[in-house]
Amino acid sequence: MxxxxxxxxxxxxxxxxxxxxxxxxxxxxxxxxxxxxxxxxxxxxxxxxxxxxxxxxxxxxxxxxxxxxxxxxxxxxxxxxxxxxxxxxxxxxxxxxxxxxxxxxxxxxDSLSLLFLCCHPDLSPPSRIALTLRAVGGLTTAQIAAAFLVPESTMAQRISRAKQTIRAGGLSLAPPEGEDRTARLAEVRHVLYLVFNEGYTASGGDALTAPELSTEAIRLTRMLHRLVPDDAETAGLLALMLLTDARRPARTGPHGELVPLAEQDRGSWDGGLIAEGVELLGRTLPRGRVGPYQLQAAIAAVHDEAPSAEATDWPQILALYELLEHAGPNPMVTLNRAVAVAMVHGPRAGLDLLDGLAADRLLARNHRLLATRAHLLELLGEKEDAALAYREAARHTTSAPERRHLTERARRLG
CATH class of the missing domain: 1.10.150 (DNA polymerase; domain 1)
Structure with a gap:
């Protein structure tokens, strides 16, 4: 080599x-x-x-x-x-x-045991992420800090605290068993999911994506899938990452600007990743109980296999979101379901769902909720209200590309 x-x-x-x-x-x-x-x-x-x-x-x-x-x-x-x-x-x-x-x-x-140790519930979620990337991913502290847009000293402290927790708690490499093993495997999947999401859409900074993080998350999830080949949710998580990352080449324009899914050049999507993700999902779904990662992967597959935005099978996506909301309810799932409802039953029906989410004080000023409201108002033809919502969403995002995109949307509406 x-x-x-x-x-x-x-x-x-x-x-x-x-x-x-x-x-x-x-x-x-x-x-x-x-x-x-x-x-x-x-x-x-x-x-x-x-x-x-x-x-x-x-x-x-x-x-x-x-x-x-x-x-x-x-x-x-x-x-x-x-x-x-x-x-x-x-x-x-x-x-x-x-x-x-x-x-x-x-x-x-001992890779699986090491993953279990790095994702121990005694560690904070940020510490699990940092320690996994350093100990299992082999990244340096400087690389992890750069990917998460924090000072190297901050990331070093985070990793140091995680290692101190392991030492003080007497945590060992011994693999958990029974229910503890199932719970810890879920923690490992969640950490890898968070790493991938941060790579696919960076929470802050001047770039929309941090490819090194999403690539590393896929590599580690491949490794996890090899270690637990019969775990359907791990296979579902890998399929979700592949099907989602396949769209990354089309997510930004020539100047790094955000390109929405409906406007992306589908010819630049990675067909190899899509085929691999669909094949993996096809082997996983028939095997028994379907979990949230498999359902998210199925939604991603419907998007990826549509030849155009107009040809997207929104009724199928809505049905999958309804299953997902039952299997793993959370506000972000409801937010995405609102978009599917709007595409199937009209923007007003989607806005009615958003009204319920807006009652949550923690979510009311979330930029994704505000941006979704703006999009649905735009579909209704309520341009003035849509522009106001886009500007409000722009004020609440920490991502520069998202802020520019939302501001431009508002400008176009006048």
Missing amino acids: TGTQGVEDLLRTCAPQVLGALVRRHGTFDLCEDAVQEALIAAARQWPEDGVPEHPRGWLLTVATRRFVDLVRAEAARRRREDAVALATPDSELLARAADDDAPDTDRD
Whole structure:
């Protein structure tokens, strides 16, 4: 494998496997994670020039183990004690074990257990996201901070607090079982869903999307699907990401401006991703209980398979949203259902649904609710009220492309 991109892909694949092996051996997550990050940085610098070693995972584990020993020694010196478990074993034995790439201990893949640990319910949602991207995704703190448009120091503190929580709580790599495993798997899916959504529509900044986040979310969800191939909701989540990300090339114009779904050039959608998502969904839906991710994927598939905006099967989309609202009710689902209701039964019927959402004080000034109201008013021909609603929505969004789009919509209406 040659080239910087090839090396980066390999490192991200190896990262959770190396960290899992190190944590299983030594149990100190924070020091192990720091050691693996330093090994990844070293490989990113050396491998493009020197070539990828014959056993890349063994190389990374060897370097990470050396760094782990250094970190344990430094911590022991700071605390004036020698009780770190890694020092109970001579360096030579540690390194020999790490370099043995054929050892069963090294071949074991702890990626799923590591995902479970990074998404532990004791951690805050932002901490789960940050720790997953760093520990399982292999991203540096600087890369994660840049993707989420926060200072590197802020992201470093977030990751540090997460690792402190793991240490203080005595949380281990041992995989959960039974109902706890089911609940934790749902947490993992939710974290990956949030990462993808932030990548597909950035919550702030000058760019509409953060492709590195959506791409990483898809990669990690592919990995999760390989680890739990019989989990229908994980398959549904992957299908949803593929079917949604397929539209990303058409979501922005030549100057980065937002292009609504109805105005997108469908010829620039990624047909390969659509075909893969539809095929995956087709294998998943008949297998039993259908969950929210599968239903969202089905909605995305209806949009993707329509040859034009006018040919969209809105009655089918409305039926799917009704099922989704029953399976996983939340205000955003109702907001999207209102659009489907408007397309099937007319804008006034959709606005009636929005009136109920506007009664929620937390949602009343949400820019998506305001923008949807403006769109439906525009469809009714109430241009003055629609323009006012577009301007109000523009004031409440933190995304510059969305703000420009909403402001332009208002300007066109006068």
